[in-house]
Amino acid sequence: MGEEAQQLTRKKVLRNTLVLALFCLALGGWLLHTRIHSPLAEDENLIPFMSGIFSVFILPILFLFRKTIVFAYLANGFLIIIGIITMTHFSIVHFSGPLNLESLLYNTLLADILIALGKFVIGKAIFDLQFVHTDNDIVPKGRYFQYPNTGFWIVHFVALALVYGAGNILWK
Amino acid sequence: MHRFMPYKLGWWIVHVIGVILLFWLGHTVTFR
Secondary structure, rough: OOHHOOOOOOHHHHHHHHHHHHHHHHHHHHHHHHHHOOOOOHHHHHHHHHHHHHHHHHHHHOOOOOOHHHHHHHHHHHHHHHHHHHHHHHHHOOOOOOOOOOHHHHOOOHHHHHHHHHHHHHHHHHHHHHHOOOOOOOOOOOOOOEEEOHHHHHHHHHHHHHHHHHHHOOOO | OOOOOOOOOOHHHHHHHHHHHHHHHHHHOOOO
């Protein structure tokens, strides 16, 4: 391998920085989760605990390699969609007080949902970074609702929320 | 990067399993 191949490019430095950000957000979220719901207390808490281990220790590594980045991008996105749906569900079940802006901001898990959303955005940035080759790369138009564009995630967020909601409401 | 082709066998398997698991999750999680 030549000397040039071993040198770090600016793109790789940026990717590593974003992967570090992803790791920090995942670890922070995981610690918040384990503080509220100890996995030792209830069996149900094992699901967020296990997906936390995956998010913190495995996902950032999968984002580093070209062969696994597609899987990492999809797993990150879908874990966050499920997280947002369940946290919204939790917020609805435990909502108290009048329905106004203040209680929507502070009596719900909106803050936690926004942290999860930030993690999704960073994952998308790492994924999109692999297509950056020069300063003048043009983003192809159209196909907004197709993988791997943002519309794909919006469609899946709505679809997953509908299926989850149907399971919750229709099958008691 | 290989494309995950829509409406092919793999696509259907992933979507059917996904819908069943998610429906079950919505049924199981109550937060009460």
